[in-house]
Amino acid sequence: MGAYFTEIFRGLQSLAIGLGITFKEFFQPVVTVSYPYETIKMSERYRGHIELIEDEEGKAKCVVCGMCERACPSGCISLASESVEYEVEVKGEMKTKKKKVLTKYDLNFTTCSLCGQCVENCNFGAITFSKDYNLASSRKEDFHFDLLNRLKERNS
Amino acid sequence: MSGPIHIQPGETFTLNVGPQHPATHGVLRVKMEMDGEYIVKAETVLGYIHRMHELMGENRTYPQVLPNLSRLDYLGALGYTHGHVLAVERAAGIEVPERAEYIRAITVELNRVASHLFWFGAFVMDLGGFTPLMYAIQDREHILDMLEAVTGSRLTYCYYRFGGLYNDIDDDFIAAAKAFIPRMRKSLKKYDALVTGNIIFEKRLKDIGPISAEMCRKYGATGPVARGAGIDFDVRKNEPYSVYPEFDFDIPVYHECDSLARYKVRMEEMEQSLRIVEQGLEKLPDGPIMPAKKPKLIKPPAGDYYQAVETARGSFGIRIVSDGGKNAYRFKLRSPTYSNMSLFDEACEGMMIMDALAMMGSLDLVIPEIDR
Ligand code: SF4
Ligand code: SF4
Numbered sequence: 001m002g003a004y005f006t007e008i009f010r011g012l013q014s015l016a017i018g019l020g021i022t023f024k025e026f027f028q029p030v031v032t033v034s035y036p037y038e039t040i041k042m043s044e045r046y047r048g049h050i051e052l053i054e055d056e057e058g059k060a061k062c063v064v065c066g067m068c069e070r071a072c073p074s075g076c077i078s079l080a081s082e083s084v085e086y087e088v089e090v091k092g093e094m095k096t097k098k099k100k101v102l103t104k105y106d107l108n109f110t111t112c113s114l115c116g117q118c119v120e121n122c123n124f125g126a127i128t129f130s131k132d133y134n135l136a137s138s139r140k141e142d143f144h145f146d147l148l149n150r151l152k153e154r155n156s
Numbered sequence: 157m158s159g160p161i162h163i164q165p166g167e168t169f170t171l172n173v174g175p176q177h178p179a180t181h182g183v184l185r186v187k188m189e190m191d192g193e194y195i196v197k198a199e200t201v202l203g204y205i206h207r208m209h210e211l212m213g214e215n216r217t218y219p220q221v222l223p224n225l226s227r228l229d230y231l232g233a234l235g236y237t238h239g240h241v242l243a244v245e246r247a248a249g250i251e252v253p254e255r256a257e258y259i260r261a262i263t264v265e266l267n268r269v270a271s272h273l274f275w276f277g278a279f280v281m282d283l284g285g286f287t288p289l290m291y292a293i294q295d296r297e298h299i300l301d302m303l304e305a306v307t308g309s310r311l312t313y314c315y316y317r318f319g320g321l322y323n324d325i326d327d328d329f330i331a332a333a334k335a336f337i338p339r340m341r342k343s344l345k346k347y348d349a350l351v352t353g354n355i356i357f358e359k360r361l362k363d364i365g366p367i368s369a370e371m372c373r374k375y376g377a378t379g380p381v382a383r384g385a386g387i388d389f390d391v392r393k394n395e396p397y398s399v400y401p402e403f404d405f406d407i408p409v410y411h412e413c414d415s416l417a418r419y420k421v422r423m424e425e426m427e428q429s430l431r432i433v434e435q436g437l438e439k440l441p442d443g444p445i446m447p448a449k450k451p452k453l454i455k456p457p458a459g460d461y462y463q464a465v466e467t468a469r470g471s472f473g474i475r476i477v478s479d480g481g482k483n484a485y486r487f488k489l490r491s492p493t494y495s496n497m498s499l500f501d502e503a504c505e506g507m508m509i510m511d512a513l514a515m516m517g518s519l520d521l522v523i524p525e526i527d528r
Contacts, residue, residue, distance in 0.1 A: 025291070
C-alpha cells in the first residue's frame with residue numbers, strides 16, 4: 001500500500017519537474033529567425049551549386065581540360081569548347097598558336113550531390129561553390145544552369 | 157453495402173503500418189496480423205527506397221562513390237563515410253596523417269551526438285511528447301552549424317577523402333566545439349529530468365519490448381540494441397580502428413533488455429562521445445591533413461578487404477573485393493539497422509501495437525540505411 005502511494009507521489013513530482021523545465025524554457029530568448037524576412041548568413045565553406053571563377057579580364061578561368069566533367073560521379077557537368085588561334089611573341093617572332101575557349105558550361109543541378117569532386121579536381125582554380133541556397137522551383141529545367149551565361153550576367 | 161463490421165472471435169485482420177506512417181520514420185511497411193490490439197504476426201516489407209548503392213559502388217571509380225555513403229544514414233552520415241574511407245585506405249595501402257584521423261574521430265563523435273539527439277526527440281515524440289524534440293533539435297543545430305562550417309554541408313557530408321580530409325578545421329570550430337561540450341552536458345541533465353524521470357515515459361518503456369541477447373545474436377543486431385541486451389560489444393573497443401585506442405571512454409551496457417535499457421544506452425553514449433571529443437580536441441596534433449603524396453588514381457591490388465566501424469546505429473561493415481581495377485568488383489555494405497530491424501518481426505509477436513511501435517522507436521531506424 002505504501003509503495004502504491006509513493007509511486008503516485010513520485011509520478012506527480014516527475015510531471016511537476018517536467019512542467020517546471022518547460023516553463024523555464026518559455027522565457028528563454030528566441031532561437032529561430034523568421035525566414036524569409038530574415039536569413040542566416042551562410043558559412044564560408046557552404047556548398048551551393050558550382051560557379052565559374054573569372055580571371056582579371058572577366059573571362060572564365062577555365063581552360064576546358066575536362067577534369068571536372070570526368071571526376072563528377074553523377075555526370076552533371078557538360079562542357080563545350082572551340083579552338084581559337086591567337087598570336088604570341090616567342091623569341092622576337094610572332095607565332096600563331098591554338099587554344100581552347102569555353103563556349104558552354106552546363107550544370108545539371110538536379111543530379112548534383114555537392115560532393116566537391118569537381119572543385120577538388122580542377123587544377124586551375126576555375127570553379128568554386130556558390131552560396132546560393134534560395135533555390136525553389138516546380139520545373140526541373142530551372143536547375144539546368146548555364147554557368148557561362150551566369151558569369152556574363154554577373155559582369156554586366 | 158455499409159454496416160458495422162463484426163469480427164468473429166478468433167478472427168484476425170491485417171493492418172498495414174506504413175509505407176507512409178509517421179511512426180516508421182520513413183518508407184517502411186510492416187504488415188501486421190492483428191487480433192484486436194495484439195499483434196499475432198508481423199512481416200516487415202522493405203524495398204520502398206532502394207537505390208542500388210552497392211551496384212553504384214561497383215560501376216564507379218572509388219572516389220566517385222564517396223558521396224553515396226552519406227546518403228545511407230542521413231542522421232549519422234560521417235560514421236559511414238569514415239568506414240568507407242578506412243576500407244579503401246586499407247585496400248590501397250594509403251597512410252593517413254595523424255591529425256586527419258583525430259579530426260575524423262572528433263567529427264564522427266559530434267555527428268553521433270547529433271544523431272542520438274534527433275533519435276531522442278523523435279522517440280519521445282513517438283510516445284506522445286512533443287516538447288523534447290524541440291530542445292533536442294536546438295542542441296543538434298549547434299552541431300550541424302559546427303559541421304557545416306568545416307564540411308560545407310549539414311547532413312549529407314562528403315568530407316573525408318582517401319588519405320585525409322577535404323579541408324582542415326579552424327580555430328572557430330575548436331572554440332565552438334569546446335563551448336558546446338559544457339552546454340550539451342547541461343542539456344543532458346535537463347533531458348534526464350524532463351524525460352527519463354517522467355512517469356508516463358517510464359511506464360511505457362520499462363519491462364516492455366524485450367529483446368534478449370540471444371535474439372540479438374540470432375539476427376546479428378549490434379549497437380545500442382545489443383548493448384541494451386547486455387552484450388558488451390562496440391567495434392571501437394573490440395576491433396579498434398582509427399585513433400580510438402588513444403581515447404579513454406566507456407561502453408554503456410544495460411542488462412534489462414527492455415526499451416528503457418536501449419534508451420539509457422544511447423543517452424549515456426552521448427556523454428561518452430562528448431568525452432572523446434574533449435580528449436580529441438586536447439590531443440589534436442599539428443601537421444598535414446593529407447599525405448605528402450596525394451593518391452591520384454586509386455587501384456587497390458586484387459583481394460578481399462573488410463572494415464567495420466561503430467556508427468550511431470551499430471556495427472557498419474564494408475567489404476570491397478578488388479580485381480585490381482579502378483572500380484570495385486564487389487562492394488558490399490553491411491548496415492546495422494537492417495539487422496536490428498530483422499528482429500522486429502519475431503520480437504513484436506504477441507505485443508500490443510502501441511508497445512510494438514515504442515519498441516520500433518527504440519531500435520532507432522533510419523530507413524534509407526536499411527534499403528541501400
Ligand atoms: S559537386 Fe560533385 S556532383 Fe556536383 S557537379 Fe561537382 S562533381 Fe558533380
Ligand atoms: S577542371 Fe577546371 S579548368 Fe578543367 S574544365 Fe573543369 S573547370 Fe575548366
